[in-house]
Amino acid sequence: MKVLVCVSSKTGNTLKVASAIQEALPDAELYKVENAPPSASYDLIFMGFWVDKGTADEKAQEYMATIGSKKVALFATLGAYPDSAHADDSLKNAAALLPDCEIEGRYICQGAIDPKLIAWMEKLPSEHPHSPDEARRKRWADAASHPDAQDCQRAADWAVELYQRIASFQGGVAVSG
Numbered sequence: 616m617k618v619l620v621c622v623s624s625k626t627g628n629t630l631k632v633a634s635a636i637q638e639a640l641p642d643a644e645l646y647k648v649e650n651a652p653p654s655a656s657y658d659l660i661f662m663g664f665w666v667d668k669g670t671a672d673e674k675a676q677e678y679m680a681t682i683g684s685k686k687v688a689l690f691a692t693l694g695a696y697p698d699s700a701h702a703d704d705s706l707k708n709a710a711a712l713l714p715d716c717e718i719e720g721r722y723i724c725q726g727a728i729d730p731k732l733i734a735w736m737e738k739l740p741s742e743h744p745h746s747p748d749e750a751r752r753k754r755w756a757d758a759a760s761h762p763d764a765q766d767c768q769r770a771a772d773w774a775v776e777l778y779q780r781i782a783s784f785q786g787g788v789a790v791s792g
């Protein structure tokens with residue numbers, strides 16, 4: 616089974632997760648989205664993006680628009696908490712960009728927010744929807760240490776389980792349990 620790990624990453628967070636996935640699946644090919652080959656010859660695509668305005672970032676979206684009807688596993692990093700409604704919505708919004716694909720799984724974890732963005736938000740007037748408050752500053756501080764080793768291990772475990780499930784079906788044998 617040919618596996619592509621394609622990742623869009625501006626500051627390196629999502630690339631860390633992509634590398635953990637690739638290391639767990641030794642035959643998988645890892646490409647940054649800027650250099651990724653067409654998806655046509657792959658059986659399974661791990662598509663990674665960073666969350667921008669509640670969906671996949673623009674470069675990821677450009678590549679996703681070229682994926683036809685494929686098996687896709689989505690993974691992402693974001694500033695918000697991974698168990699938040701925002702994280703769930705962001706994955707759903709990204710999945711909606713691939714209406715012809717089978718979404719085989721999703722993984723999301725926090726990623727440190729670019730300090731330049733934080734500096735910009737710190738200057739916003741209090742009436743602005745993104746102006747800092749205690750909860751927001753705590754979330755930024757919590758995000759700063761992610762993705763950490765545990766996030767990467769979880770992503771690797773998720774990818775291996777997903778790969779094995781699909782490979783067993785590709786071979787025509789359904790594994791029970």
Ligand SMILES: Cc1cc2nc3c(=O)[nH]c(=O)nc-3n(C[C@H](O)[C@H](O)[C@H](O)COP(=O)(O)O)c2cc1C
Binds near residue numbers: 624628630
């Ligand atoms: C311009 C910009 C927009 C962002 N929008 C969101 C957002 O809508 N929701 C969110 O939770 N995080 C948002 N973030 C945080 C990033 O998704 C997060 O830091 C991510 O880990 C960056 O990944 P990267 O290092 O792979 O580029 C935004 C960051 C930037 C720079």
